[in-house]
Amino acid sequence: MSPEHLFGIVVILLPVAALSGWYFGRKDARVDLDGGAHVPVMSQDYFKGLNYLLNDCPDKAIEFFIKVLEVESEAVETHLAMGNLFRRRGEVDRAIRIHQDLVARPSLDREQRGLALLELGLDYMRSGLLDRAESLFKELLKMGMYEQQVLRHLVDIYQQERDWDAALEYSRRLERVTGEDMRDVRAHFYCEKAQIFIDDDNLPEAFRWLGKGLKEDRKCVRARLLLADLLNSAGDYKAAIMHLKKIEHQDIDFLPEAIPRLVKSYRELDRMDELSAYLSRLSVLHCGITPVLVLAELTAERAGLDEAKSHIVAELKIRPTIRGIDRLIEYSLASAQGEPRQNLLLLKETTTRLIEDKFSYNCGNCGFTGRSLHWQCPSCKSWNTVKPIHGIEGE
Ligand SMILES: [Zn+2]
Known part of the structure; x- marks a missing residue:
C-alpha cells in the first residue's frame, strides 16, 4: 500500500478514533479500583485493524473493521468512506467487499441501505460489472432514492452497453427530473442507432433514425453528415448538398468535415462553379x-x-x-x-x-487530442465536445 493510500485510510479512521474516545469517555472511563481503565471491544478491534493497515495487510484490516460494524452501527459512515477510498484507489474488490457486507446487514436504516446500494453500484460500474450495477440502480429508483444520480449512472451504463433504446428512454427520464436539456445528446443516440442500420446495409431504417435524430436536435451536425453520405451513395447529390450547406449555420467549426463531401456532390452534378462561389x-x-x-x-x-x-x-x-x-x-x-x-x-x-x-481534433471539455473525429470524447465521455482544431497548427 502506498504511503498516501495509508494516509487516506488513517484520515478516514480519525473520526473512528474520536468515536472510540467518545465511547471510551462516556461508558468506560470508569477507573477501576486498581486504577486501570476498561478498554472497549470496539476500539480494540479498530486499533487491531489499523495495525493491519499499517502493516500493509488491508484484507485482514477489513475483516476487523467489519467485526466492529457488527457491534457499532455508528461505524456505517466510516465503512462507507473506507469503501469509497478503496474504490478511488482502484482497489475495487476491497470496496465491493465492504459495501456488500453493509448491504447484507438487516440493521441498516433506509438511508444507510440506500447509500450502501449506491456505493456498491458505483463499485460494480468501476469494475465493469454493468448488469449488476444496473439492477442495484433500478432497485434504488424503486425505493425513490438518489433519483438524479441513479438516472445519470443508468444513462452512462446504457451508453457503455450500446443499448441506445434504453439510453434514449432513461435520458428522457433524467431530463424530466433535472430540467437539463439533453436533446443534443439524444440526437447522437439516434445517430448511433442509425449507424447500426448503415453497417447492416438497412438504409431505409438508417434514414428513419437519422430523421428522428434531426427532429430531436435540428443542429445535429453528425446526422447531417451521415445523411449526406447516404444520399451521395444513393446518387441524390442535390439533397446531400442541402444537408451539408446547413452545417455552416449549425456549427461552423465542423465545416471542414462537410467540404470534402460537398466537393463529391458538386463534382457528380458537374456544378463546380457553384461550389467555387460557395x-x-x-x-x-x-x-x-x-x-x-x-x-x-x-x-x-x-x-x-x-x-x-x-x-x-x-x-x-x-x-x-x-x-x-x-x-x-x-x-x-x-x-x-x-x-x-x-x-x-x-x-x-x-x-x-x-x-x-499534429493532432487535428481536440476536446473543448477535457483537452483530449486525436487524429480522428470522435462524437463522444474517448477521455471525458462528453458528446459534441471534440472538434477540429483551429489556429496556426490546424484549420
Ligand atoms: Zn473530453
Whole structure:
C-alpha cells in the first residue's frame, strides 16, 4: 500500500478514533479500583485493524473493521468512506467487499441501505460489472432514492452497453427530473442507432433514425453528415448538398468535415462553379483553411497556379496556418529553379512533417487530442465536445 493510500485510510479512521474516545469517555472511563481503565471491544478491534493497515495487510484490516460494524452501527459512515477510498484507489474488490457486507446487514436504516446500494453500484460500474450495477440502480429508483444520480449512472451504463433504446428512454427520464436539456445528446443516440442500420446495409431504417435524430436536435451536425453520405451513395447529390450547406449555420467549426463531401456532390452534378462561389463566400468568413485550400485547388484547375496562389496569400495575411504555408510552398515550387527551389523543398519537407505530426481534433471539455473525429470524447465521455482544431497548427 502506498504511503498516501495509508494516509487516506488513517484520515478516514480519525473520526473512528474520536468515536472510540467518545465511547471510551462516556461508558468506560470508569477507573477501576486498581486504577486501570476498561478498554472497549470496539476500539480494540479498530486499533487491531489499523495495525493491519499499517502493516500493509488491508484484507485482514477489513475483516476487523467489519467485526466492529457488527457491534457499532455508528461505524456505517466510516465503512462507507473506507469503501469509497478503496474504490478511488482502484482497489475495487476491497470496496465491493465492504459495501456488500453493509448491504447484507438487516440493521441498516433506509438511508444507510440506500447509500450502501449506491456505493456498491458505483463499485460494480468501476469494475465493469454493468448488469449488476444496473439492477442495484433500478432497485434504488424503486425505493425513490438518489433519483438524479441513479438516472445519470443508468444513462452512462446504457451508453457503455450500446443499448441506445434504453439510453434514449432513461435520458428522457433524467431530463424530466433535472430540467437539463439533453436533446443534443439524444440526437447522437439516434445517430448511433442509425449507424447500426448503415453497417447492416438497412438504409431505409438508417434514414428513419437519422430523421428522428434531426427532429430531436435540428443542429445535429453528425446526422447531417451521415445523411449526406447516404444520399451521395444513393446518387441524390442535390439533397446531400442541402444537408451539408446547413452545417455552416449549425456549427461552423465542423465545416471542414462537410467540404470534402460537398466537393463529391458538386463534382457528380458537374456544378463546380457553384461550389467555387460557395467556397469564396466561406473564405471571407475565415472559418478554416480547408475551404481556402479547396477553392485554390479548383482555381488552379481552371485559371492556373498564380490565381490559386493569390487565394492562399490573401488568407495567410489574415490567418496564417501551417497547411496554408505548405500549399503556398507547393505552388511556388512549380516555377522555382536552382537554389531557391532547393530551399523551398527543404521548407516543404518541414511543413509536411509538421502537418503529419499534429493532432487535428481536440476536446473543448477535457483537452483530449486525436487524429480522428470522435462524437463522444474517448477521455471525458462528453458528446459534441471534440472538434477540429483551429489556429496556426490546424484549420
Ligand atoms: Zn473530453
